[in-house]
Structure formats: structure tokens, C-alpha cells
Amino acid sequence: MENFWVFGYGSLMWNPGFATLSAEPALLRGAHRSLCVYSWVHRGTQERPGLVFGLDRGGACRGMAFEVSGENRDATIEYLRAREQVTMVYQEHWRRVKLASGRTVDALTYMVDRKHLQYAGALPLEDQLHIVSGAHGRSGPNPDYVLSTANHLLELKIRDHNLEWLTTQLREAGVDKS
Template sequence: MTTSPDLWVFGYGSLVWNPGIAVAETRMARLRDYRRRFCMWSIHHRGSEEEPGLVLALEPHAGGLCEGLAIRAADPEAALAELRERELVSAAYHERRVTLDSDRGPIDALAYVIDPAHGQYARDLTLDDQAHVIAHAIGGRGPNHEYLSKTAQGLHALGIGDPDLDWLEARVAELRAPRRGA
């Protein structure tokens, strides 16, 4: 893929609070027909092969709407290399060109979308199943519950609500709380 003079990427998870690239501009944005979901097993960043964690991915969902952040890279070439190293570490994502809706018009952007044929796709986990994984997994970039909390905080700071993330945060806190009595 060749880069245009402007490189925009869609941040819907950790890119919201930790873009890892030099940022020239951000805009609130929405992506239609996808949803943000903890549906990718993390065996590197937030879990291990022995105890996988879960990270967010864009999952195709007819009629869905995922709110996030359009991020314009200050240095497109360096940003693309960094994003590919970070997001394509295990090939569980497809790098896709998508059209984001923003208040200032459509934006052609990159998005990292789960590959439903990949072994790291966690297709049918309930929210409670997700919470049990997130509460305990730890990977190379830290505890899985930290990833959840930082993402929820980053989205809230932008005024983006996500009821599933709010529920998961409460449930994970409950699972991690010390047990009283015996």
C-alpha cells in the first residue's frame, strides 16, 4: 500500500490513549458497520501463549457504529512502520482502508480489523467470559485489566460512552477485589 500525503488511522482502543506515533491532528470519528469488542486473544501485549489476554478489535457488525478518534500522523512513513510493527505482530488483524464519518466530512483512514479466520479471533465469548480473562491476564505491555481501564478512561475523556466497556470495568474490579471471609 502506498501512503498519501496524509495518513489517518482510526483509534478505537489503545490508539486513543497511546497512539505511539507523532500526531498532527485528531478528530472525533465514527465507523459504520463495525463494533469495538474484546474479540482478539492477546498472546504478546496483554497476555501470553500460556494465559492469553483479550484486546479490542474492530469486528464487522451490520448496522453497527463504532465511535473513536481519527488520528492524522505527523510523519506518515514513520507512523505506518510503527503501526504495522505494533498492530500486525501476529497477523490477527487485517489492515484496511475505511471511510470514517466526522463532523468535518469523510476521512479516508487505516483501520485494524480482526481476521475472523485467524486462531486469535475470540468469536463467541460472553461479557462475563471476557471479564474473567481480562481480570487475570498479563502480557509484555502489562496487565490486561490496565488496558481495559485506560481504554475506558480515554473514551470517556472524549465523551464516548461504551456500555460494554463500563460493564466489563465494573465486573473486572469485582473479580480482582480481595475476598472477605473464608
């Protein structure tokens, strides 16, 4: 079986959870990273939703592409579906990404479904801050997820001005426990 690629733009970048052969910074065109998904499971509840990242249409997104052995294809996709498709807010797509090495590959990517009830759209930053600050789900506090993603983006030298503003506000509010 042929090796394949998975594109990560949020927690998959810093916590893929599956075996990889290699990882490279990558660029996906035609979608951007956005805190546009109400989290009812991992970082919030239906009563007190959190916010998690989704790939929303338009723009471009820098993230990480992970090469996976073809032998692990079925197990990896099953794992990703269990992790990413708990409430079916994402749609699986194969999208072209450009690797830092210059190669272009097709990568399994999870794009937000704009018709899903959990699609939050482009919320004002102050609303994002309010939602993220108090939310907690099965995978932990919402601020931890946002700060971990921001820290990983900084390590990769990826700038996201909205996320930088949000992390500054979270840290000033004292929610950064790192």
C-alpha cells in the first residue's frame, strides 16, 4: 500500500496521535485556520461550548504535513475519524499541499462544514476570548488548546495575528499555566 499524507493545522500539529514516517511544514491554499467551530466534546460541552480550529474556505493555511506508512492507512484514518468526526462538524477532503521541501502532495484534510450547527463562523475576537476563557471539555480546558496551538505556530515561525491577540489576552487573564 502506498504512503499518504495528513495535513494538520490545529492540535494535529502538536499532537498527531498516530505513527508518522516524516513531518514537514506545509502550505494549503484555498482555506484558512479559524476558531470557527463550537466544541461540544473535546474543549467544551453543549451547555458551555468552547471553540476549536477549523479550516474555513478562502485564504491559505500554514501547518504540518505528516507522511504515514501505507501499512497504517486504515488504522490512521479510523483513528482520525474517531478523533475529528465525533459530531461530524468536519468533512474529509484530499487537498493539495506544498511541502517545505518544494514537493506538492495530496493530503487528507478536515475542513469545517459550514452547514453544521457547530459552525461558529467569523466571531469577533472579544467573543472568541469570552468563549475560550471559560470552556472545558473531555480533552481539557479550552485555553490550553488555544495556547498550545499558538506556541506550536510560534515554534514553526507561523504568524497568526488574531491568535496572537487572543493568546496575549488569555495570558494577561492568568489562564496560561505553562
